[in-house]
Amino acid sequence: MPGILPNDAPDLQITGVPASAMNVATRQPELFVVVLNWNGKEDLLECFGSLRGTTYPIQVILVDNGSKDNSVAEVRARFPEVSIIVNKTNVGFSGNNVGMEEALRRGADYVLLLNNDTWVEPHCFQELIRAAEENPEVGIMSPRICYYSNPELIWYDGGKLDNVNGFLRHSHINSDRLTGSVDDRPMQLDYVCGCAMLIRRQVIEKIGALDKRFFM
Numbered sequence: 001m002p003g004i005l006p007n008d009a010p011d012l013q014i015t016g017v018p019a020s021a022m023n024v025a026t027r028q029p030e031l032f033v034v035v036l037n038w039n040g041k042e043d044l045l046e047c048f049g050s051l052r053g054t055t056y057p058i059q060v061i062l063v064d065n066g067s068k069d070n071s072v073a074e075v076r077a078r079f080p081e082v083s084i085i086v087n088k089t090n091v092g093f094s095g096n097n098v099g100m101e102e103a104l105r106r107g108a109d110y111v112l113l114l115n116n117d118t119w120v121e122p123h124c125f126q127e128l129i130r131a132a133e134e135n136p137e138v139g140i141m142s143p144r145i146c147y148y149s150n151p152e153l154i155w156y157d158g159g160k161l162d163n164v165n166g167f168l169r170h171s172h173i174n175s176d177r178l179t180g181s182v183d184d185r186p187m188q189l190d191y192v193c194g195c196a197m198l199i200r201r202q203v204i205e206k207i208g209a210l211d212k213r214f215f216m
Contacts, residue, residue, distance in 0.1 A: 034099035092215035
């Protein structure tokens with residue numbers, strides 16, 4: 001299972017298994033990676049550095065929520081290949097919406113929402129797209145997310161919801177287990193973590209983008 005690591009959990013990283021042989025079609029699906037940022041320059045620059053090493057061709061869109069830490073200028077100088085959209089104010093997680101809309105306008109087959117405080121393993125996107133193409137009934141997918149300081153230790157392997165006295169309690173599958181001790185086969189989830197969310201184009205076209213009522 002491919003994987004990623006967020007830095008908003010203690011200190012996380014993105015990992016993955018070596019990519020298996022991939023059938024090369026005449027046209028590879030267009031993957032756009034949308035990264036939201038608000039005053040997270042140092043993590044953001046490291047994230048974009050990891051994206052340069054991906055084995056799958058991607059187009060990257062930065063959506064900046066009115067940062068004051070020179071994030072945008074640094075990205076323009078060091079990562080000229082990144083498209084940048086600047087929101088005047090911090091509109092929260094739904095700031096991703098303008099990036100999603102731009103990705104669809106430019107012909108994206110898939111949009112991957114990625115936290116700015118993540119480091120992506122080189123084969124991660126290749127494995128995600130392969131799995132998505134092999135399972136056309138699946139609308140949203142997530143990679144495995146591991147700790148940045150310990151890439152063999154799982155932070156998130158899927159989301160689970162349990163009904164507890166009429167309330168839904170969420171938890172992470174395989175949390176704090178070693179990658180070598182769990183099954184790598186894809187599984188159906190109750191929810192996907194917003195840290196790294198691969199969304200099929202048709203899903204966005206059918207149900208729309210993120211609900212602006214939820215700031216986080």
